[in-house]
Amino acid sequence: MEEYTVVEKNMNSSNASHQSNASHQTNASFPSPQIVNLEADLFISDLILDPQMGGRRLRSLMENQLIHSLRDLYTLPLHQIPKRLDHVLTEEDCTRIRSCLRDEKRKSNAGRKAEKCMGLGIFSINREDESYPLNLRSLDGMPLVLYYMGDLSILGARKMPAVAIVGSRQPTVYGVTVTKEVARELVEHDICIISGLARGIDTIAHETTLKYSGKTVAVLAGGLDQVYPPENRDLFEKICSTGLVLSEMPPGQKAMRRYFPARNRILSGLSDLVAIMEAGEFSGTLHTASFAAAQGRDVFVVPGTIYAQQSRGNLKLIQDGADLLLSSEDILARLAGLSFFREMDEIRHDEERRSIAGRLKESPQLLTHEECIHIICEQLTFAERTMDELIEMTGFPFERIAPIISELELMGKVIEQHQRYALTFFCT
Amino acid sequence: MTGKKNRYAKISTCFLYGIEGFLADIEVAISSGLPAFEIVGLCDPSIRESKERVRAAIRHSGYEFPTGRITVSLSPAYMHKSGSSFDLPLALCILLASGQIRKKNKGRLFAYGELTLTGEVHEVPGSIPRLACTKGTDIVQIMIPSRTVREAALLEVTAIGVSSLLKAICLLEGRSMPQQEQEQEQEREAEQVKILSAAVPRDIQTESLCESVDFSLLRGQKKTGRAIFLAASGFHNILLTGSPGSGKTTAARILQGIMPPLLMSEKIELLKLRSVSGILLDEDLYKEERPFRYVHHTCTAAAMAGGGANPTPGELSLSLHGVLFLDEMSEFSPHVLDLLRQPMEENSILISRAGMKVRFPTQFLLVGATNPCRCGQLLEEPKSCTCNEWQRKQYMNRISGPLIDRIDLFSELYRIDKSSLLESVQGTNLHLSDNLREQVAACWQRQYERCDQAGQARVLNGSNHTHQIMEFFRITSKAAEFGVQSSEKLRISARGLNRLLRVARTIADLEGAGDVQISHVAEALQFRQKTS
Numbered sequence: 012m013e014e015y016t017v018v019e020k021n022m023n024s025s026n027a028s029h030q031s032n033a034s035h036q037t038n039a040s041f042p043s044p045q046i047v048n049l050e051a052d053l054f055i056s057d058l059i060l061d062p063q064m065g066g067r068r069l070r071s072l073m074e075n076q077l078i079h080s081l082r083d084l085y086t087l088p089l090h091q092i093p094k095r096l097d098h099v100l101t102e103e104d105c106t107r108i109r110s111c112l113r114d115e116k117r118k119s120n121a122g123r124k125a126e127k128c129m130g131l132g133i134f135s136i137n138r139e140d141e142s143y144p145l146n147l148r149s150l151d152g153m154p155l156v157l158y159y160m161g162d163l164s165i166l167g168a169r170k171m172p173a174v175a176i177v178g179s180r181q182p183t184v185y186g187v188t189v190t191k192e193v194a195r196e197l198v199e200h201d202i203c204i205i206s207g208l209a210r211g212i213d214t215i216a217h218e219t220t221l222k223y224s225g226k227t228v229a230v231l232a233g234g235l236d237q238v239y240p241p242e243n244r245d246l247f248e249k250i251c252s253t254g255l256v257l258s259e260m261p262p263g264q265k266a267m268r269r270y271f272p273a274r275n276r277i278l279s280g281l282s283d284l285v286a287i288m289e290a291g292e293f294s295g296t297l298h299t300a301s302f303a304a305a306q307g308r309d310v311f312v313v314p315g316t317i318y319a320q321q322s323r324g325n326l327k328l329i330q331d332g333a334d335l336l337l338s339s340e341d342i343l344a345r346l347a348g349l350s351f352f353r354e355m356d357e358i359r360h361d362e363e364r365r366s367i368a369g370r371l372k373e374s375p376q377l378l379t380h381e382e383c384i385h386i387i388c389e390q391l392t393f394a395e396r397t398m399d400e401l402i403e404m405t406g407f408p409f410e411r412i413a414p415i416i417s418e419l420e421l422m423g424k425v426i427e428q429h430q431r432y433a434l435t436f437f438c439t
Numbered sequence: 440m441t442g443k444k445n446r447y448a449k450i451s452t453c454f455l456y457g458i459e460g461f462l463a464d465i466e467v468a469i470s471s472g473l474p475a476f477e478i479v480g481l482c483d484p485s486i487r488e489s490k491e492r493v494r495a496a497i498r499h500s501g502y503e504f505p506t507g508r509i510t511v512s513l514s515p516a517y518m519h520k521s522g523s524s525f526d527l528p529l530a531l532c533i534l535l536a537s538g539q540i541r542k543k544n545k546g547r548l549f550a551y552g553e554l555t556l557t558g559e560v561h562e563v564p565g566s567i568p569r570l571a572c573t574k575g576t577d578i579v580q581i582m583i584p585s586r587t588v589r590e591a592a593l594l595e596v597t598a599i600g601v602s603s604l605l606k607a608i609c610l611l612e613g614r615s616m617p618q619q620e621q622e623q624e625q626e627r628e629a630e631q632v633k634i635l636s637a638a639v640p641r642d643i644q645t646e647s648l649c650e651s652v653d654f655s656l657l658r659g660q661k662k663t664g665r666a667i668f669l670a671a672s673g674f675h676n677i678l679l680t681g682s683p684g685s686g687k688t689t690a691a692r693i694l695q696g697i698m699p700p701l702l703m704s705e706k707i708e709l710l711k712l713r714s715v716s717g718i719l720l721d722e723d724l725y726k727e728e729r730p731f732r733y734v735h736h737t738c739t740a741a742a743m744a745g746g747g748a749n750p751t752p753g754e755l756s757l758s759l760h761g762v763l764f765l766d767e768m769s770e771f772s773p774h775v776l777d778l779l780r781q782p783m784e785e786n787s788i789l790i791s792r793a794g795m796k797v798r799f800p801t802q803f804l805l806v807g808a809t810n811p812c813r814c815g816q817l818l819e820e821p822k823s824c825t826c827n828e829w830q831r832k833q834y835m836n837r838i839s840g841p842l843i844d845r846i847d848l849f850s851e852l853y854r855i856d857k858s859s860l861l862e863s864v865q866g867t868n869l870h871l872s873d874n875l876r877e878q879v880a881a882c883w884q885r886q887y888e889r890c891d892q893a894g895q896a897r898v899l900n901g902s903n904h905t906h907q908i909m910e911f912f913r914i915t916s917k918a919a920e921f922g923v924q925s926s927e928k929l930r931i932s933a934r935g936l937n938r939l940l941r942v943a944r945t946i947a948d949l950e951g952a953g954d955v956q957i958s959h960v961a962e963a964l965q966f967r968q969k970t971s
Contacts, residue, residue: 409962418961
């Protein structure tokens with residue numbers, strides 16, 4: 012019962028801060044689920060950072076299905092933590108977990124912190140949440156909890172394509188020029204730019220994106236209240252207002268040297284494609300590249316001169332087989348292919364697909380416009396077709412197919428040559 | 440008889456100028472003097488030749504050719520006249536002037552026809568315009584070659600067909616023919632006065648429409664099927680591209696068949712042209728089918744545009760209100776093709792000769808057919824084309840840009856597969872064309888109504904050269920914007936955009952939609968010319 016009262020107390024105490032954050036809450040007299048989750052997430056982060064507990068033991072709790080949700084650790088009374096613990100985990104782990112969870116101070120700390128976070132406009136997402144970034148969900152070793160400020164929908168389910176632009180903290184003029192140009196061109200094609208808010212290339216990437224009113228995401232190594240480097244405070248504020256800043260670390264955590272590689276794994280994981288502007292021979296940027304490769308993200312590298320120190324890393328990556336970035340077109344073409352295949356995959360694995368095929372046979376006139384597009388694209392995936400062949404294969408009349416083909420042609424998805432239509436895998 | 444000083448007679452007749460008939464008067468004056476026979480009034484040698492025919496025919500019919508000075512005047516004297524149609528009126532006029540016969544009816548008499556030496560009356564080209572020019576005049580009696588009474592019936596002109604000079608004389612004098620002659624007459628032809636067009640058997644009309652190729656024979660060619668349907672619905676010029684044997688001619692034939700029958704006024708205009716060029720067949724009079732002129736690529740400029748010292752209409756005019764089919768369009772001599780440009784915009788062609796200018800109407804639906812390249816295999820799969828890129832360009836460049844600019848629809852045909860081939864050989868019992876023709880007719884009606892509302896002459900979308908295209912065609916601003924955007928992306932010229940919107944209008948008309956929407960423009964985009 013004690014635990015319940017603690018929770019209750021925390022809830023009441025957080026009411027005050029709710030009022031200041033009216034936009035995030037549905038009813039003034041009750042705490043929003045958001046703040047309860049925030050408290051729970053802060054509690055989890057605290058556990059992870061505690062060497063007594065650590066992320067590994069927490070994960071093992073989940074993996075062995077001892078708890079439904081990590082947030083239960085915070086909201087449920089201790090005695091509901093299953094007794095089964097002993098049968099599954101080692102004795103040492105069990106005692107550590109038990110002692111950590113018994114710590115009352117930890118929970119009240121989490122409550123206090125949550126209040127502070129709400130005041131700063133910092134929120135959290137948990138891996139169990141719907142809004143957890145789609146790109147991270149499919150990867151292993153991604154953070155259980157993320158803190159963010161700004162617009163999370165940028166990375167949501169129906170997200171825009173995202174490209175990470177990273178590079179050296181001491182860029183050459185060449186690197187700066189390329190970064191500005193690539194960032195501008197990508198923004199013009201509605202692509203989100205992800206970077207790390209570090210000095211040098213990262214800063215330029217963010218600034219250029221904001222200049223052309225694009226969407227940008229900054230992934231920080233430390234807590235969101237600890238902006239590092241400090242001279243980027245203004246930039247940070249600007250990104251918060253139009254874009255998104257993310258961190259794995261709870262507020263209050265200083266950016267430490269060892270956190271940076273961990274930050275880089277989130278950075279590459281969030282993006283669909285990583286573009287390396289300039290990297291020295293032992294640059295941290297190379298970490299990002301290797302994370303990206305491991306996560307199955309394409310790495311595009313700007314070729315530099317063989318004389319510049321800041322290009323050594325680039326050239327090494329190219330030698331290892333990274334893609335060359337000669338113009339932003341390279342990135343756009345690859346992204347188009349990715350997003351196209353992703354769409355096709357979605358529909359291919361979809362139950363709905365079968366129903367489309369069924370309905371196509373029964374009553375083709377009832378299919379929606381989008382479904383027709385998918386059917387036509389699918390026919391074109393395997394071979395070039397003439398209009399007559401398409402009509403025969405789909406069973407649509409000419410007047411149904413023609414406008415769709417025209418539309419696809421205008422979008423640049425389909426190209427016609429010698430009266431045959433083919434997919435271009437290019438859709439910007 | 441020779442005692443009288445000035446013996447004089449006058450009969451009305453007609454002559455052709457271009458495709459129009461003009462009334463003319465023949466006057467004959469016989470005066471005493473040295474025997475002479477003069478014809479005046481700007482006539483060419485073909486009329487002077489008639490002297491001998493007239494002389495022989497009069498004698499053969501049992502009358503005397505008068506002696507004395509015979510002066511014949513054809514008026515209006517300032518217009519150039521030619522042909523043998525003056526024989527009959529001239530003979531009658533001489534007989535009247537010489538007093539050998541007497542008119543029973545005092546009113547104005549009209550006659551034309553060619554005489555043989557034995558006095559038989561033969562028909563001459565141009566019966567329709569000749570008969571048409573008698574309408575609305577004070578002529579009371581019309582005599583025409585007996586073969587042309589059906590034309591008269593069609594035009595609702597009360598005319599009497601005469602087969603011989605003798606018969607003409609009898610009619611003139613108001614007496615019956617001698618018994619023996621009459622029997623001969625009845626054998627040859629007894630058909631007389633005023634057969635109204637209502638008397639034309641209905642079943643002949645409908646049957647003639649079914650003769651054209653049915654739409655179902657175009658199996659497998661979906662895009663082209665739609666294209667020719669649109670071409671017929673909006674009178675849009677169309678270019679069909681396809682390998683040899685893919686059915687381009689069939690498609691053109693079907694296109695002709697799905698167009699609504701000719702209107703009466705159109706039909707008469709067409710018959711005029713045909714009768715002037717002397718290719719009018721009896722069955723043409725009952726046909727309501729639109730003309731289909733198959734023009735081979737060896738066609739000369741004169742055959743295409745019309746010509747001759749005495750200009751006759753060419754293919755451009757003979758395809759009036761119907762289909763002008765140019766097979767192997769890229770094999771035509773370029774200057775012959777360029778002849779098409781002016782008539783397509785002005786709906787008429789002017790033939791200038793020394794001393795005369797003739798304007799023939801032209802209003803045709805151009806159906807071009809061409810191979811995609813010299814070897815003709817470019818569109819076929821598996822790829823078997825042996826031409827190189829340069830050759831292909833050369834081949835397509837033979838059709839000049841300005842002409843291409845006047846073509847609204849471009850479609851392709853492919854060699855049909857085995858099963859369709861079998862069907863096309865067996866033929867089908869389907870009558871898809873009938874249904875389509877009704878849809879086309881309804882679509883035309885909508886276009887005419889729009890013209891009426893705007894107070895314009897009735898024209899179909901394909902030949903509508905309005906400048907307020909947005910307003911007149913009721914194109915929504917969204918659709919227009921879409922059209923402009925796609926023109927930019929697909930590099931369509933301003934004229935091309937104009938055509939695009941006109942085709943979109945026809946698509947909307949077929950649906951019965953009031954405004955042109957984006958989807959209509961998007962469909963029309965597929966019929967644009969594609970550079971290969």
